[in-house]
Amino acid sequence: MSAPRELVPLAAPVVDTHCHLDIAFGEEHVVAPVAQALADARAVGVTKIIQVGCDVASSEWAAKTAAEFPDVWATVALHPNAAAHDPNLEASLARIAQLAELPQVRGIGETGLDYYRTEEALATAQHTSFRAHIDIARANNKPVIIHDRDAHEDVIKTLLEHGAPDKVVFHCFSGDAEMAKICAENGWFMSFSGVVTFKNAENLRAALRVAPDELILTETDSPFLTPAPMRGNPNSSVNLIHTVRAISQVRDAPEEEICNLLYANAARVFGPF
Ligand SMILES: [Zn+2]
Numbered sequence: 075m076s077a078p079r080e081l082v083p084l085a086a087p088v089v090d091t092h093c094h095l096d097i098a099f100g101e102e103h104v105v106a107p108v109a110q111a112l113a114d115a116r117a118v119g120v121t122k123i124i125q126v127g128c129d130v131a132s133s134e135w136a137a138k139t140a141a142e143f144p145d146v147w148a149t150v151a152l153h154p155n156a157a158a159h160d161p162n163l164e165a166s167l168a169r170i171a172q173l174a175e176l177p178q179v180r181g182i183g184e185t186g187l188d189y190y191r192t193e194e195a196l197a198t199a200q201h202t203s204f205r206a207h208i209d210i211a212r213a214n215n216k217p218v219i220i221h222d223r224d225a226h227e228d229v230i231k232t233l234l235e236h237g238a239p240d241k242v243v244f245h246c247f248s249g250d251a252e253m254a255k256i257c258a259e260n261g262w263f264m265s266f267s268g269v270v271t272f273k274n275a276e277n278l279r280a281a282l283r284v285a286p287d288e289l290i291l292t293e294t295d296s297p298f299l300t301p302a303p304m305r306g307n308p309n310s311s312v313n314l315i316h317t318v319r320a321i322s323q324v325r326d327a328p329e330e331e332i333c334n335l336l337y338a339n340a341a342r343v344f345g346p347f
């Protein structure tokens with residue numbers, strides 16, 4: 075159980091820029107009903123949530139949920155691992171392009187490249203899908219939300235060669251200080267997750283130290299990536315407080331200043347709220 079002091083609300087409101095309210099974390103951890111999850115998050119200062127789509131069904135759900143709840147915004151996409159195994163990739167991309175036009179859909183993602191879970195033979199479909207999502211983002215003047223797992227070089231190369239949209243977010247940024255500099259040079263946002271609280275994440279904290287103020291975001295990626303000291307439990311937007319406090323420590327900046335910065339950056343990417 076968490077000690078009560080861990081639930082002290084943040085000094086100012088922040089946005090959870092990446093979560094999956096629709097994904098349950100094991101059978102006994104069924105996701106809280108949306109209204110309850112939002113109320114719990116709001117009680118600790120997480121006042122807005124970006125619900126991220128991973129396939130056609132979850133993208134439709136994200137769009138529907140964002141239409142229903144004023145504090146939820148949606149993004150829509152085929153996750154690179156979903157794209158790799160989609161027998162109807164073209165039709166799915168066409169549906170994502172339709173959903174992308176909705177006003178409550180504020181970004182295109184998560185898309186990108188995942189070389190960790192995908193065999194080489196399926197990588198072609200990921201590349202096709204990634205480029206198509208970049209096109210959809212540009213056509214709608216919306217940010218692209220990137221899932222980059224063990225694929226830094228190819229993700230950067232694709233963005234530069236294919237032509238990145240105005241706003242690019244590396245969700246769950248996993249690069250080092252060197253990559254943070256490349257992102258900074260290109261004006262790409264880096265979203266830091268609970269991983270910044272992990273003992274072995276020194277390279278990531280080094281990246282967090284050099285990332286420019288105006289390009290940092292935060293997220294839970296819940297129900298995944300639960301931050302310390304809550305590891306072992308399913309993640310939720312409530313736990314963003316631990317990640318934000320870690321960010322404030324690593325950057326040696328007051329909590330309130332970090333919250334205001336994170337909120338303003340999130341509003342620039344996904345807003346107006
Ligand atoms: Zn991801």
Ligand SMILES: [Zn+2]
Pocket residue numbers: 092094126184295
């Ligand atoms: Zn995700």
